[in-house]
Amino acid sequence: MKDFNRNELLEEITKSVILELQKHNLIQSNERKSHVPVSISARHIHLSQEHIDILFGQGHQLTKFKDISQPGQFACNEKVTLQGPKGTIENVRVLAPIRPKTQVEVARTDARKLGVNPPVRESGNVAGSAPITLIGPEGVVELQEGCIIADRHIHMTPEDARSFGVVDKQKVSVLVEGEKAGVMGKVTIRVRPNYALDMHIDTDDANAFGLNGTEQLKLILE
Template sequence: MDNLQTKETINYITELVLKEVTSLGFKLQKERNKVPVSISARHLHLNREHLDLLFGIGYELTKVKDISQPGQFAAEEKVTLVGSRGRIDNVRVLGPLREETQVEISATDARVLGIEPIVRNSGNHEGTPGLVIVGPKGILNLKRGCIVVERHIHMTPEDAVNFGVSDGQKVCVKVDSIRGGILDNVFVRVQKDFALDMHIDVDDSNAFLIKNGDMLEILK
């Protein structure tokens, strides 16, 4: 083999290696941009006053299992939600207790209840509708705090650096499924005690055929 042929062979092999390395780098970067997803069914968070009203003075929630975020859990306790048009039974309470009661439903649930579906970040209750909550010991006429929660991603500050995002930023997330697509306006929430997890509601899950534990890609 002469020098020209040797040079051409080396160039060809080098080109193949560079393509493979580039492809591998793209795949690794894509994997690094993925987050696990959890599907949030309708539920509510109660404050101390409202827990006492619905379940009895001094009542304590009974933990059934931990959920994705550290310190939070699904409780055994359930209530009934009542709106102007309908009701939804067996809505689970999540713990621990919060400073302000919040009911989280899907847009479909809102229509069943006869409530205007207001999309808000958790904790932002200004201008949101209320509803009636029926517990085993009492009835609560909640004035506000019933929301369709914004799609959001929990992450630590280290995660935020790795993904190149910041607290409060909104990103796009790609869904690879038979009915895949792009989820817009996904709110990034950064806190040191968070666990990396994206939360969507049942409506989004059904529309895109997403399952718990699926890995979705942040596009930004």
């Protein structure tokens, strides 16, 4: 083997070893990551077991339709109708796993159709949020609170957070390029070991920026 080829081979082996060590967090990369994948969250609902029993029948178990981006979470075959003072939206899909409190997530466009005024909130923070009625095949639930517009957020593992130079609950901006370019601000970083790297936006944001959910967007520290 010629010296030139031997050196080239050693260089490639060295690169592969370094990348593998970085992958397992045995050494840290000097290059900060900058881009995140984006997913579009259409209107959906998370249910408590109490409300599953009312809407679908006592002891009903949710059934999987398909997996979604976060590990252990999935879209269900079960659907409900949302009813507000001004209108209804049918076939709103339930997501699993079961939650301690029922939470309805809609876009602002949905809220106008329903005639409700939900606040922009982080998932799980439903105290004092908008009331709404849920209609299932077996019963009706009238929520006094629980309807929100989900904040823009990015799921990350602790390793991802270190790679991007951010921490849990930090607010960042995200740059969108293309025909409807712009910047999305007040994006919340959410860090947990069981998360998969993914930015979640609702359908209104997706339409405003011309996104289809296959893009990689650039994170900007505020």
